Amino acid sequence: MSVGIVFAQRRLRNHGIYCINPSVMNVCGVINLTCFDKTGTLTEDGLDLWGVVPNRDGVLGKPEFEPSKLDYGPLVECMATCHSLTRIDGVLSGDPLDVKMFQSTKWVGFMYPNG
Secondary structure (H helix, E strand, O other), rough: OOOOHHHHHHOOOOOOOOOOOHHHHHHHOOOOOOOOOOOOOOOOOOOOOOEEOEEOEEEEEOOOHHHOOOOOOOOHHHHHHHOOOOEEEOOOOOOOHHHHHHHHHOOOOOOOOOO
């Protein structure tokens, strides 16, 4: 393990952040969006979206508990378009996390004729 990674790991630990896979720490330096998925798998059926925290120029904004109220931008666009959802007989179908994320934007979607 390089000295830089050990030093970074120590700095994170001082802030209460523990890295269980130090080999990926270098990649973390280029992350500009993070999505935490706490599903309540043991205590609940289904998923809920608590909210989102916008990031503008590396500065975290205030949590938004209703993503549909966010101004249009990369975060909203990503939440509304980066998925593999489809409608089957009018019902949104796909990964449950994607469904919740898409529904939180209150977007409807688009249907393109001929592909």
